[in-house]
Amino acid sequence: MLQVNGIHKRFGRNTVLNQLTFSAVDGEIIGLVGENGAGKSTLLKLLATLDLPDAGSITLEGKSYTKQLKEVRKRIGFVPQDIVLWEHFTVAENMRFFEKLSWTKKSTTALQSLCAQMKLDKWEEKVSTLSGGMKRKLNLAISMIHDPKLLLLDEPTVGIDLKSRKEIGAYLQKEAKENNKIILYTSHDMDEIIHLCDRVICIGEDQFYHDLLIREGKSCLLLT
Amino acid sequence: MKSIWITRWLHWKKQLISLLFWLFLPLFGTIIIIQAAHAFQEDAQIPIGLVLHDDSPFAQQLYSDIAASPFVQVQILQEKDALKQLEAHDLDSVFVIEEDYGEQIQKGNRKNVITAYRSDLSFAYSPIKEMVVSLVQQETGRSKAAFYVMRLAEKYPPYEKRWSWEEITSKSKEIQKEEDLLTSTFSFFGETKKQGSSSRLWDPNPWGIWGLFLILSTFFLFDWMVKEREKKLTSRFAFMRISFSAYLLGNAFLYLLLFLIIDSLSFVILQRIYDSSISTELFLSIITFRWMTVAGSFIIALCVKNIYTLYGTGLAIVLLFAITSGVILPTDLFPNSMGWVYTYHPITYLLHNKPIWNWLALFLFIIALWYIRKENSNAPSKWHS
Known part of the structure; x- marks a missing residue:
């Protein structure tokens, strides 16, 4: 379970997040939506331990972000918006490279199977020759090597074709429902959010938040 | 790791x-x-021919002094071959050390001890000739000075010790080496020898x-x-x-x-x-x-x-x-x-x-x-x- 309590973040005089509180249970997919500059990426960075809140606390599976940072980080998978891959490596070499530095050891078969789950089958191909969709899948696969509990994705499907988008969506739903992962991701595509997520956190102007429950992929119920 | x-x-x-x-x-x-650097410096050296008609230590010394110069590449040749190579412009100039060179130097005589040849393409003849002349003058000057010291010793007795010509000239060379008057202090860090002693x-x-x-x-x-x-x-x-x-x-x-x-x-x-x-x-x-x-x-x-x-x-x-x-x-x-x-x-x-x-x-x-x-x-x- 992820618990966020009254977090506050500001840059200079500009308050980006103010008293934000929410929680996420295992198997839940939460979409973060809002205008550009509303604070989606800042929230994702705070949840990813890449930045510190000015006030408030966050816990993941009971582990405090400030007191048990190392333990928390072992449980987080972060998919940055930028594709962070070795372009001159093959898919296999990229997976091997990050596996070697990862918390968990995985065999080549396990790594190959991870890629196959998201329909990334070009194992021996150079990354520079892959399509944008394939690169996004590999970007995601690398973040899943250590089998994280919380998966944070910053616009993971931006600029890719519909087929790859659906394949990534299907993979995320499977991970959440079958493996009890908590998934939070930002997107500007409301159709995708409604189709994929269980809940949506809307970050509005003046630090006004809505927590929406999505039912049957269509209607939303305002929670807060 | x-x-x-x-x-x-x-x-x-x-x-x-x-x-x-x-x-x-x-x-x-x-x-x-x-x-x-070595190859370039060897190529840049001026080739000259040296013909030794005299085998005295003075002639050998002159040869060593010329050869020690980093600017020239000296070849010991027979006069005929040397002149042939000069005509073919393989040599810049040729210097012939005459038969009685050692004897004349000892006497302090500098005239007609060396014969020099040049061609119409001898661009470095003048500086090399000057170098050879200065080396000859140095030796004759030293020899003259030695004879003068010996004469003074004979003229104004009593003297505690009589110096030979060899002793005086060798002492003179020793002093010249120690004082290093003409050797440049041009040096590089880490070099154990000075430029004066290097052939490059x-x-x-x-x-x-x-x-x-x-x-x-x-x-x-x-x-x-x-x-x-x-x-x-x-x-x-x-x-x-x-x-x-x-x-x-x-x-x-x-x-x-x-x-x-x-x-x-x-x-x-x-x-x-x-x-x-x-x-x-x-x-x-x-x-x-x-x-x-x-x-x-x-x-x-x-x-x-x-x-x-x-x-x-x-x-x-x-x-x-x-x-x-x-x-x-x-x-x-x-x-x-x-x-x-x-x-x-x-x-x-x-x-x-x-x-x-x-x-x-x-x-x-x-x-x-x-x-x-x-x-x-x-x-x-x-x-x-």
Whole structure:
């Protein structure tokens, strides 16, 4: 379970997040939506331990972000918006490279199977020759090597074709429902959010938040 | 460390040719530069012919004096062959030392002791002739002075000891050598002999040249640090077993090990080519110099944001060191007030076979501070953003 309590973040005089509180249970997919500059990426960075809140606390599976940072980080998978891959490596070499530095050891078969789950089958191909969709899948696969509990994705499907988008969506739903992962991701595509997520956190102007429950992929119920 | 080794190997095997080029650049660069310098200087020497009709020690001495000049290449020939080669313009000029040269010199007679030949293409005849004449004058002057001293001794007795002609001239040569009146002080750091005793105009210390190439290659090979930071790879490292700072240090250590293997090989090869003795002092100096260069490159690679700045900094440092170290330019060109530059100059340590502990300790201290700061940081990715 992820618990966020009254977090506050500001840059200079500009308050980006103010008293934000929410929680996420295992198997839940939460979409973060809002205008550009509303604070989606800042929230994702705070949840990813890449930045510190000015006030408030966050816990993941009971582990405090400030007191048990190392333990928390072992449980987080972060998919940055930028594709962070070795372009001159093959898919296999990229997976091997990050596996070697990862918390968990995985065999080549396990790594190959991870890629196959998201329909990334070009194992021996150079990354520079892959399509944008394939690169996004590999970007995601690398973040899943250590089998994280919380998966944070910053616009993971931006600029890719519909087929790859659906394949990534299907993979995320499977991970959440079958493996009890908590998934939070930002997107500007409301159709995708409604189709994929269980809940949506809307970050509005003046630090006004809505927590929406999505039912049957269509209607939303305002929670807060 | 094994993990870092495997991840680095994935990179190395993709750029093996480039890696080998930069690794062996110091070794091959040094050999090429020194051989080219020697070959160029030999080609630049003016060929002259010397015909010895006199076999006295004076004639041999004159031959040695001419041959010692770095500007000329002397060939001992028969008169007929020498003139034939002069006609074919294979020789710039020919000097014939006549039969009674030694006898005439002893008498202090300078007339008709040498016959010189030139062709219409003898461009260096005049300066060489002047050099030969000055050497002859030097010998005749010395001989005349010796006879004069002997005469004075005979004229104004009593005297405690009677000096022979040989004793006087040999003492004169000894004094000339000690006072070194005509020898330039043109010298390079690390050279054990002065220019006056060298047969070459420029005889650089191979380790000085090697040191300059080593700095250049280390900077160019350390571009991986800038490239990997550019890739925003650091955001992934927050969720990995190894921190980004540990990853950088581990990789730098691997590079150091690889460098040391190549340096040991270079040490043996360069010692074989340029010096027969294997010196442990020099080996220690090389190891510390390499370590210092790796540490210095590491710090600079941390400070710069693109590879061209790193390459430019490396080139600028090499250029600065080439000018100030005494490896390329003579140290006499700089004022005495700049003596401290040489005392603490990293290349000076290498040239004098001394370990470079002070610079190494400073760089390691800076790296340790950086590492501790990064490891203690709660949000390690902040520093690179």
